[in-house]
Amino acid sequence: MKDPCAHCEEMMQPYLDHVLTDDEMRAAEAHLAECVDCRRRYKFEESLRVYVRKAATEPMPAELKQKLAALRIPLD
Ligand SMILES: [Zn+2]
Secondary structure, three states: OOOHHHHHHHHHHHHHOOOOOHHHHHHHHHHHHHOHHHHHHHHHHHHHHHHHHHHHHOOOOHHHHHHHHHHOOOOO
């Protein structure tokens, strides 16, 4: 019998990409429901993806732009 957590880790990327079959999806979710460690890992991976997606598509917040501008050394 394979270590369920190792199996769960293998499932993580395809799970987050939504390319698992229904059966695999259910198995992954069943394990996540009872395993805090894997749940934490999935959550972390998921939030990382959301962050990366946001960073790629959203314009920089004005506040951050100002902060960066303030760091710039005036040329004149
Ligand atoms: Zn686990």
